[in-house]
Amino acid sequence: MIDEDGYFGNRVAERYDQSSSPQFQKDVVEQTVDLLAEFAGAGRALELGIGTGRIALPLARRGVPVHGIELSRAMVARMRAKPGGERIGVSIGDFATTTVDTKTDGPFSLAYLVFNTIMNLTSQEAQVACFRNVAEHLAPGGCFVIEVMVPELRKIPAGQNIVPFHTSPTGWAYTVYDTVTQDATCHYIEVSQDGRGEARTVPFRYVWPAELDLMAQLAGLRLRDRWDGWTRKPFTEDSTQHVSVWEKPTS
CATH class of the missing domain: 2.20.25 (N-terminal domain of TfIIb)
Incomplete structure (x- = not known):
């Protein structure tokens, strides 16, 4: 049922972390955080659809300052109840259009969307807007990382x-x-x-890798890497998912 929290209200939020999906397994979370921390470097990270903090919290424990954008207050409340959750800033809203102030702390070196979250934007227009929104938040040389399934x-x-x-x-x-x-x-x-x-x-909108590349190009970003997953296994025609990295040019 949809409400002000979208499709991720209290009933979903209270059970979200109980998922049996591989993405919630400890080793997968660690692999994800390892790669994201590498791209963040000494800069800040922006998570779109931060949810209950599955990735943001361990990334923050690595010393990476994380800010999130999230529509569901119920999901954010679950994150706030976890150790360290109260220290992560969150802007409430649609991550295709919601902006974060970068004047005080500067732009982000990393923005990321994990676990098919780009598909929560149910129109091509919204997905294109997301890329443009991210590009506005990234520092030159910064990266946008997306984990998403290949349409089945x-x-x-x-x-x-x-x-x-x-x-x-x-x-x-x-x-x-x-x-x-x-x-x-x-x-x-x-x-x-x-x-x-x-x-x-x-509802979701599935999106092809080549389509995402075009969205990135429209936002002024260029493809840097694409892998089968967080372990950097090569992406092939048999891959069922991909982790793609687009970079904001330095000039």
Whole structure:
């Protein structure tokens, strides 16, 4: 259900960190933070969609000053309740258009979007605006890092438009694709022990690597690196995700 927190209100926020997704595993978080800390260097980092602080908190513990942009106050409240969460600044709003003051502390050396969050912007226009917003916040030589899935259209049988991605005795999740609009609406169904069911739907817009490169070009950024994941494994035609890095030119 959508409210002022978007699709990530209290019910989602209170269970968000319980996810069984690989992105929440300790070793994956460490790999993610290792790479982001390298790109941040001695500068500041801006996380778009900071959520409950899964990445921001360990990155801050590495000594990187982190500021976040987040629409959901419920998610931010969960982060604030964690050790160190109260020390991370957060601007509430849509990360495609919300700005952060860079006059006092200067621009950021790193901005990043992880775990498919770029797809939370459900129009091409909003995704392009996000790149332009980031470019305005980056220092020359600064980098914008995105972790996002490769669209799963190869998994769709001819004549169908649904791809399931989770099944268990108490829950199911699947994505309905529209290949004309690039809409990827995810449906989540959960059944509790008393037999009661709960269903929620979240809209996304899937985006291709080459499309992201064009968005970066429109924002004045250029592709620096693209890997299969945080370990820098080469990106290939069989990769199911990518970590891409765009750089703001120094001149």
